[in-house]
Amino acid sequence: MSNTIDEKVVEMKFDNKNFETNVKTTMTSLDRLNEKLQLRGSEKSFQAIDSAAKSVSLTVSYRMSNTSGSDSQLWV
Structure with a gap:
């Protein structure tokens, strides 16, 4: 070497x-x-989105008819 x-x-x-x-x-x-x-004030926009998202309910009521004709509700 x-x-x-x-x-x-x-x-x-x-x-x-x-x-x-x-x-x-x-x-x-x-x-x-x-x-x-x-970008000025954008944090307020995100706070508004967060607040609106917290007030949304994902519970939905569905009316279903069965063969007997009575109504029932399904909560999701």
Whole structure:
């Protein structure tokens, strides 16, 4: 087995001005998206849906006729 040593030089540069410009652009885009989604007050909408769902009864009455002509109810 050969003993080969790889030497690599890495250069890294951070351009803060470019970074801040791109962050500002991203924040502006997110603000516009948030406005278009109209999320303000959405928690109240979900609370209203929750409240309405709690007042729904899944009990349904069915009238069935049997051969004797008397009515009976089936509760589901």
